[in-house]
Amino acid sequence: MAILYILIPLSLILLAIAVRVLIWAVRNDQFDDLEGPAHQILFDDDEDRIPPEARQHTEQTSCQRDRNDPE
Template identity: 65%
Template sequence: MAALYILIPVAVVLVAVAIWVFFWAVDSGQFDDLDGPAHSILFDDDEPQKPSAADAVESSEDQPEQRKGD
């Protein structure tokens, strides 16, 4: 019976802390958008990169020159 005098206040304090953490998370925006990040990975918004003039020069320097007579 003596243990209940300790366990009940400890349980009440733990519940109070859990409620405080929940309201802190809601106020800080932790639960604002749960579906957006999960769906954003499925859609590719980026357009494919087009090679720039500098990339074309670099790639032509990496390849050996081709001769017409070979």
């Protein structure tokens, strides 16, 4: 029975922390755009990270693939 004197306040403290974190997340706009990051991976924005030498090689390779593609 004595353990209840420890568990009840401990559970109330954990509940208060969880509510506080939820309120913080809502106030800091953590739930505003749920679909944006999922669609963002579809955009091709890697060209800024590719060095110019490698970019030229990639363009040449894609042109060669286009010529060999029998569509």
